[in-house]
Amino acid sequence: MFLNTREGLALALPAAFFSLLLFLVPVGILLSEAFQSDTGWTLSGYTDFFAKPLNQVVFFRTLKLGVLVAGTAAVIGYAAAFCIVNLGPTARGRVFGLVVLPLMISPVARTYAWIVILGRTGIVNDAIVGLGLSETPIRLLFTETAVFLGLLQLFMPLMIISLVSAMENIPRDVIPAARVLGASWLQVFVRVILPLTKEGLVIGGTLVFTGALTAYITPAILGGSKVLMLETLLYQRVNVANDFVSASVIAMILMVMSFSANLLLKRIASARR
Amino acid sequence: MSEILVSLSGLTLSYGKTVAVPDLDLDIIDGELIALLGPSGCGKTTTMRAIAGLLAPTSGRITIDGRDVTRVPANKRGIGLVFQSYALFPHLSAFENVAFGLRLQRLAEAEIRSRTETGIATVGLAGFEKRKPAELSGGQQQRLALARSLVMKPKVLLLDEPLSNLDARLRLEMRTELQRVQNETGVTMVFVTHDQAEALALADRIVLMKEGRIEQLGTPNELYSKPATAFAAEFMGFENIFRVENDALVSDAGSLPLSYDAGAPLLAWRPGGVSVGSGPHSGRVLASSFAGGHREYVLDSALGQIKADAPIETPEVPLGESIAFDLPRSTARPLAA
Amino acid sequence: MRNLANWLILGLTLTFLIGPFLIIIFAGASAGQSLAFPPDGLSLKWYAKVFTVESFRASFMLSMFLAVFGTLTALILGIPAAYALNRYKLPGDETIRTIVAAPIIVPGIIVGLALLRYLVVPLDFTVTMALFMAHTALVLPYAVRVVSSSLHNLRADMEEAAVLLGCSRLQAFMKVVLPNIRGGVLAAFILGFVTSFNQVPVSLFLSGPGVRTLPIDMLAYMEITYDPSVAALSAMLAFMSLAIVFAAERLLGFSRYV
Numbered sequence: 001m002f003l004n005t006r007e008g009l010a011l012a013l014p015a016a017f018f019s020l021l022l023f024l025v026p027v028g029i030l031l032s033e034a035f036q037s038d039t040g041w042t043l044s045g046y047t048d049f050f051a052k053p054l055n056q057v058v059f060f061r062t063l064k065l066g067v068l069v070a071g072t073a074a075v076i077g078y079a080a081a082f083c084i085v086n087l088g089p090t091a092r093g094r095v096f097g098l099v100v101l102p103l104m105i106s107p108v109a110r111t112y113a114w115i116v117i118l119g120r121t122g123i124v125n126d127a128i129v130g131l132g133l134s135e136t137p138i139r140l141l142f143t144e145t146a147v148f149l150g151l152l153q154l155f156m157p158l159m160i161i162s163l164v165s166a167m168e169n170i171p172r173d174v175i176p177a178a179r180v181l182g183a184s185w186l187q188v189f190v191r192v193i194l195p196l197t198k199e200g201l202v203i204g205g206t207l208v209f210t211g212a213l214t215a216y217i218t219p220a221i222l223g224g225s226k227v228l229m230l231e232t233l234l235y236q237r238v239n240v241a242n243d244f245v246s247a248s249v250i251a252m253i254l255m256v257m258s259f260s261a262n263l264l265l266k267r268i269a270s271a272r273r
Numbered sequence: 274m275s276e277i278l279v280s281l282s283g284l285t286l287s288y289g290k291t292v293a294v295p296d297l298d299l300d301i302i303d304g305e306l307i308a309l310l311g312p313s314g315c316g317k318t319t320t321m322r323a324i325a326g327l328l329a330p331t332s333g334r335i336t337i338d339g340r341d342v343t344r345v346p347a348n349k350r351g352i353g354l355v356f357q358s359y360a361l362f363p364h365l366s367a368f369e370n371v372a373f374g375l376r377l378q379r380l381a382e383a384e385i386r387s388r389t390e391t392g393i394a395t396v397g398l399a400g401f402e403k404r405k406p407a408e409l410s411g412g413q414q415q416r417l418a419l420a421r422s423l424v425m426k427p428k429v430l431l432l433d434e435p436l437s438n439l440d441a442r443l444r445l446e447m448r449t450e451l452q453r454v455q456n457e458t459g460v461t462m463v464f465v466t467h468d469q470a471e472a473l474a475l476a477d478r479i480v481l482m483k484e485g486r487i488e489q490l491g492t493p494n495e496l497y498s499k500p501a502t503a504f505a506a507e508f509m510g511f512e513n514i515f516r517v518e519n520d521a522l523v524s525d526a527g528s529l530p531l532s533y534d535a536g537a538p539l540l541a542w543r544p545g546g547v548s549v550g551s552g553p554h555s556g557r558v559l560a561s562s563f564a565g566g567h568r569e570y571v572l573d574s575a576l577g578q579i580k581a582d583a584p585i586e587t588p589e590v591p592l593g594e595s596i597a598f599d600l601p602r603s604t605a606r607p608l609a610a
Numbered sequence: 611m612r613n614l615a616n617w618l619i620l621g622l623t624l625t626f627l628i629g630p631f632l633i634i635i636f637a638g639a640s641a642g643q644s645l646a647f648p649p650d651g652l653s654l655k656w657y658a659k660v661f662t663v664e665s666f667r668a669s670f671m672l673s674m675f676l677a678v679f680g681t682l683t684a685l686i687l688g689i690p691a692a693y694a695l696n697r698y699k700l701p702g703d704e705t706i707r708t709i710v711a712a713p714i715i716v717p718g719i720i721v722g723l724a725l726l727r728y729l730v731v732p733l734d735f736t737v738t739m740a741l742f743m744a745h746t747a748l749v750l751p752y753a754v755r756v757v758s759s760s761l762h763n764l765r766a767d768m769e770e771a772a773v774l775l776g777c778s779r780l781q782a783f784m785k786v787v788l789p790n791i792r793g794g795v796l797a798a799f800i801l802g803f804v805t806s807f808n809q810v811p812v813s814l815f816l817s818g819p820g821v822r823t824l825p826i827d828m829l830a831y832m833e834i835t836y837d838p839s840v841a842a843l844s845a846m847l848a849f850m851s852l853a854i855v856f857a858a859e860r861l862l863g864f865s866r867y868v
Contacts, residue, residue, distance in 0.1 A: 004698070005698065005699070005700060005701065007698070007779075008694040008697070008698030008699075008700045009694070009700060009701075010694075011690035011691060011693055011694035011698075012690070012691045012694035012695055012698075012700060012703075012706050013706075014687050014690070014691070015687040015688055015690070015691035015706075015710050015750060015754065016691070016706045016709045016710055018687055018746070018747065018750070019709050019710050019712060019713060019747055019750060020709050022725070022729070022743045022744075022747055023712065023713050023716070023721065023744075023747040024709065024712055024716075025728075026721075026724035026725055026727070026728040026729060027716055027720055027721060027724045029724065029727075029728050030720060030723060030724040030727065030728070031720075076623060079619050079623075080619060080620060080623040083616045083617075083619050083620045084620065086616060087616070095620060095624070097859070098624055098627070098628060099623075099624070099627065101628065101852065101855075102627050102628060102631065104804050104848075104851040104852060104855050105631060105808075105847075105848040105851055105852070106807070106808040106825055106844065106847050106848065106851070107808060107810065107825075108808075108810065108825045108828050108829065108844060109631070109634060109844030109845070109847060109848050110630060110631065112634060112832075112840060112841060112844050113630030113631060113633050113634045113637075113844075114630060115645065115836070116630075116633050116634065116637045116645055116646070116647045116841065117630060117633060117647070119645065119836075121644065121645075121646050122646075122647065123633075123647050123648075152626075153626060153627060153630065156623075156626075156627065157627060160623075210715075213717075214717035214718065214719070214811070216718070216719055216810055216811040216814060217810050217811075217825075217829070220829065221829070221832070231717070231719055231811070234719055234720075234723075235719065235814060238723060238815070244727070247723060251717070251719075251720040251723075254717045254720065255715075255716065255717065255720075258715065258717075259715075289699075325770075325774060326774075327770055327773075327774075346773075347770070347773045347774055348773045348774065348775075348776050348777055348778060349776075350774075352774065353774065354770075354771070354774050356767045356770070356771060357767075358765055358767055360765060360767040360768045360770065360771035361768075361771075362768060362771075362772075362786055362790075363790060364789040364790050373772070373775050373785075374775030374776050377775060377776040377777060377781070378776060421771075421775070422774075422775075425775060425776075
């Protein structure tokens with residue numbers, strides 16, 4: 001640890017100023033825009049926004065999809081992470097690599113695949129028509145289910161990674177010890193694994209929930225204008241109506257939701273001692 | 274012969290607002306091997322870092338060879354330091370680690386080569402020049418770190434807990450190695466340790482430190498047989514220390530009458546100084562363990578726990594039974610309050 | 611039995627995660643006119659067509675430029691910052707940490723809009739300039755984090771040893787610190803490159819005439835036609851990312867740093 005403060009600041013401040021001036025200040029101004037009117041400070045931007053039924057629908061849909069995606073990712077994530085941790089070292093590295101791999105691929109490419117799968121002439125519809133379950137292809141694209149699947153596929157790796165690294169930190173032999181002491185597998189999970197991996201769950205949960213809230217590509221491609229989410233609504237308001245007040249309101253909502261999700265998960269985690 | 278090489282006067286060292294060492298005076302004699310001994314947090318490492326120039330003193334002066342170096346930066350002081358973690362450069366070979374400082378001096382390639390090779394040979398690592406530090410054992414890394422400092426021909430070589438990361442066998446080997454190197458090079462060595470056995474075995478003089486102050490300074494023999502304070506006594510293995518009040522020994526647990534004149538406010542005994550088997554007092558055996566030449570007892574007495582060694586020839590007393598003991602004046606070390 | 615269940619769960623999860631990507635590769639290799647899986651015969655004509663689309667070429671170059679130079683700039687700013695935050699006791703270091711990490715937390719679409727409204731329009735920045743700064747700021751948190759973690763693993767006493775052997779502080783950094791965090795720096799570059807290259811929301815509003823990043827261009831192309839060329843392009847981009855990551859993994863065990 002070096003004690004020369006001035007030297008340290010000279011090294012750290014350029015990055016901080018860069019982020020502050022080119023990033024946080026403009027974002028701050030944008031967020032404040034909804035509170036300003038010709039006469040002074042106002043909350044009318046917010047009340048107007050929530051007065052519109054469409055906006056309410058979009059708000060609750062975004063919240064619902066965020067929670068569903070994070071919840072599903074957690075359930076599948078625990079199963080997958082547990083399996084990964086139980087593998088031998090070589091297999092573990094390979095499988096973990098395969099989980100990380102999708103993160104390196106463009107989200108546009110990853111989302112685009114779902115069009116091939118869920119489209120009118122996609123695999124699922126071919127199967128449905130082929131099996132005679134339906135005369136004509138059914139609409140699978142531009143539904144909440146499509147958006148849900150797309151988001152889940154996009155963000156689940158983040159949950160698995162967080163949970164795997166949390167599980168790797170569980171001391172060896174703790175689980176066998178609990179088993180020897182007479183715990184069932186369910187009890188082992190609730191009383192040993194869950195408390196010891198809650199940090200990972202908080203990180204993974206925040207990443208997935210925030211990611212799902214603020215994803216643009218997936219709702220844009222798989223939901224279109226039929227299944228608007230907050231992010232696509234924001235784009236539409238700006239591009240179609242030049243409505244910067246709504247944009248500012250949505251921006252604030254997105255940020256508040258991300259932060260409160262993180263706080264809430266931390267709360268839950270620390271309450272479960 | 275006994276010329277002063279390093280002199281610390283009125284040295285005050287602090288981390289932010291925490292004063293680690295207030296007002297320290299110490300002279301280090303040319304060619305000696307001196308140990309800074311004390312428990313963690315006593316300021317020994319802080320003092321060493323200040324000598325090296327890694328920590329600027331709040332006040333006071335450091336002179337080396339009569340030159341005031343208080344404001345001289347670490348890279349211009351000509352002092353060597355062997356870190357506790359060795360701090361070898363992982364990306365460089367053993368050879369390049371040792372040559373690192375010489376290359377900075379822009380010496381001729383031939384000189385760098387010969388001095389580096391000599392340095393590596395001095396610590397017995399010839400043949401390992403191409404290895405990376407990670408490919409060397411702990412003991413070899415230690416010796417490489419030593420060589421890296423020695424080739425710079427430092428006026429003073431500082432060693433931070435030089436033996437603490439080694440296992441028992443290597444420790445002994447390294448002790449001999451350090452003494453040999455010092456004999457051969459005559460370099461002044463200052464080493465920091467928390468292990469009194471290490472300090473007693475290696476050092477010409479020991480500086481016992483407590484809370485940033487010098488508690489006692491002397492030869493190993495002086496510290497071992499004549500500790501001046503309760504702290505020094507405890508550090509040197511006097512495990513039974515009691516107050517003297519009204520012709521009785523007193524502890525927090527109780528008291529025992531004395532049959533002789535104490536002549537000091539505190540008396541201290543090593544476990545070996547307590548005589549077991551006969552005497553005016555009695556204690557119940559709480560624990561007993563075999564220690565080769567003797568048997569170590571922990572006795573529960575009127576003074577609380579007493580640690581006592583009994584000759585191995587005497588029959589073992591079972592746990593829970595009482596045994597007579599004495600705290601004779603002849604083996605007691607009187608201490609100032 | 612346990613083993614079988616293990617592999618079954620992993621197999622299903624991996625199919626869900628990676629399956630769609632495999633489908634794209636084949637959908638792009640269709641011999642037919644429309645997007646379908648299984649494809650109507652195999653051909654590479656859509657893969658070839660990608661290279662003839664003028665706008666793809668221009669937007670690919672822009673995305674490359676942003677990814678390479680944005681990430682380099684982020685490293686130039688981020689390495690000293692990571693070093694300072696690791697090695698010095700700074701007043702307000704938590705604040706600095708938060709500010710530097712903030713771009714990860716703020717939704718990208720908001721960033722793009724904010725930069726458009728308050729930098730491009732009033733201050734007369736070009737869109738390319740704004741894109742460059744947005745991508746740099748976006749990559750900065752990754753640069754700081756990845757470099758920090760490799761600095762964290764490098765003991766500070768190594769620099770002190772270098773100084774005692776005669777180095778100046780700058781020399782100690784160049785000769786001892788930098789060679790030992792090389793892997794972390796390269797990992798940060800790759801992570802930043804991939805993040806920047808694949809980034810959509812930030813660039814959404816920051817487009818001008820002829821100035822579009824590749825992913826945005828693909829979205830725009832998809833609005834006009836669903837022909838398999840986007841699938842082919844997606845597959846090629848994915849292969850590019852994977853090739854980079856695999857090379858990095860082979861060279862230095864990239865995944866240690868992520």
